[in-house]
Amino acid sequence: MIAIVFLLALLGVTIFAAAAGGQAVPVAEILMLTGVFVVFFGSGVYIAAVLGVLGVLTGLMFSDRPWWDFLGQTLWAPSSNFVLVAVPLFLLMGEILLRAGLSDRLYRALNVWLNRMPGGLLHTNIVSCAVFSAISGSSVATAATMGSVALPYFQDTKYSQRMVLGSLAAGGALGNLIPPGITFIIYGLITETSVGALYIAALIPSLLVTGLFILVILAHGFTHRMEKPDRVPFGVKLRALVDLVPTLLLILLVLGSIYGGLATPTEAAALGVVGAAVFAALDRKLTFRMLNASAEATARNTALLGLILFGAYLLNYILTTINVPQALAGLIAGLPIPPWGIMLCIIALYVALGTFMEGFSMIITTVPVVFPIVVALGYDPIWFGVIVTMLVEIAQISPPDGTVMYVLQGMRSRPGPITDVFMGVMPFLAVYLLAVAILMIFPGLALWLPAVMG
Structure with a gap:
């Protein structure tokens, strides 16, 4: 209606x-x-x-x-339009990361640091989606990737399924707001506005939205008390940070090249694809079959x-x-x-x-x-x-x-x-x-x- x-x-x-x-x-x-x-x-x-x-x-x-x-x-x-080339490149980078298993390493590493906060694993949902958004550029890709990683962690637990799904949906929605979101590229193309300036302008609002999401989960955690997991030794936490290195380096490569004036968003997206492929190769996940599946998924979404x-x-x-x-x-x-x-x-x-x-x-x-x-x-x-x-x-x-x-x-x-x-x-x-x-x-x-x- x-x-x-x-x-x-x-x-x-x-x-x-x-x-x-x-x-x-x-x-x-x-x-x-x-x-x-x-x-x-x-x-x-x-x-x-x-x-x-x-x-x-x-x-x-x-x-x-x-x-x-x-x-x-x-x-x-x-x-x-040259700017629009960034869209399939960001989609391809996300597909490679998903199939290379880097998203699973990201979730496990953040979970070690966040699971004892009121709300537990729900915080990991939000923060991991926010971090992954900084290299995916797409809400749907973020939700699909982190959802496939996170949902198995909540099986046979006392977490509210509604809050689990709600937090993953909200975290996935950050995919376009946190740079390098694809929506900014389309908006900049239509209105002839600088995409780099839009990315810079989105930093504080994206932190604001992420912080509000965390406050929602904290409120839920205080009103629905659940048994906290055992404390993790600090040494284990430090070792878990190693799993964050590939993601953080990709964020530095993509956003750092844009903010530093070294590359346009399109060129930064191409650098991100190369970086994702390198990390997949280091993990011995870079195969012709994986690249073909990533390219097919990217082609379908780009055509749409x-x-x-x-x-x-x-x-x-x-x-x-x-x-x-x-x-x-x-x-x-x-x-x-x-x-x-x-x-x-x-x-x-x-x-x-x-x-x-x-x-x-x-x-x-x-x-x-x-x-x-x-x-x-x-x-x-x-x-x-x-x-x-x-x-x-x-x-x-x-x-x-x-x-x-x-x-x-x-x-x-x-x-x-x-x-x-x-x-x-x-x-x-x-x-x-x-x-x-x-x-x-x-x-x-x-x-x-x-x-x-x-």
């Missing part, structure tokens, strides 16, 4: 733009296009096909320009993201030619409410979209429309990039359609209802929304580091 309301609102703005441009408003075509919207989104058609077909239909209905002469150039622009990107660019191009973003920007900017009120409306729109729309599709389809409004209101593009990424992460763990939650549900060894994941993620979802509110009140949390580092 929310999807239908949103699409009808988009259609209404399209009609408004056409009428404002002096064009006739064909009622029959409007009704047919509305029916197509409802059927597409109600029947589960792939989002890439929906975006492309809607773009073509909207152009035929409302545009009197030969927009089809420019389709090739429109689709070529995103596909040939590429098709969505092409469909979204086509729809955005058509909407721009008939002045929909301009009309919407003028409509919202003219509302008799202060800029922060308009920003709250935009945030509410993203939260609503996140209940039924995949996060990557959401940012591609909405940012070209919303971004001019935000800039016109005087907000910083880098700050808004962090806010949008956080809202995309919230969409990943928002019932009933959060992608990360369904990934974890499919990995459970024992069958259980999906509501376990829904209920377990709710406390983390609430504090994530709190983090967005804090960032609205104190935008300097995102803007201070980029200003200091120039």
